Amino acid sequence: MDRLHAWLDADRAHGGREGLLLRFLKLSEEVGEVAQAVIGATGQNPRKGVSHTWDDVRSELCDVVITAMVALRSLAPDAREVFTARLASVADRSLGGPSTPVQGAEFRRTDR
DSSP states (O other): OHHHHHHHHHTOSOOHHHHHHHHHHHHHHHHHHHHHHHHHHHTOOTTTOSOOOHHHHHHHHHHHHHHHHHHHHHHOTTHHHHHHHHHHHHHHHHHTSSOOOOTTOOOOOOOO
16 A cells, blocks of 8 residues: 555646545546446446456455555555554444454355
8 A cells, every 4th residue: 555655646647635636536436437347247238238247346346445545545644553443443333342353254255
């Protein structure tokens, strides 16, 4: 995240507040690409048919996460700690207590 942030800062066309706002707008672009991939994976556009795969959707979701983390890094040099604290807070609120790993919990693919 730090390396990507530094790379983007070194070669940006707009600095200051405008550059920061444009970095946040990039998130909307990436979310739109997720929507485009889902529409393509489900064949919802009759003109294009099935134009994407679920792997494309996964890749686009990763791009959203990466873009959000770089944007967070733009606001907070300690972005990793900020994210970790927020994740714990959301998990505590959502799961009803201090966040602890659930034994045997795993992510399962649902598109097979």
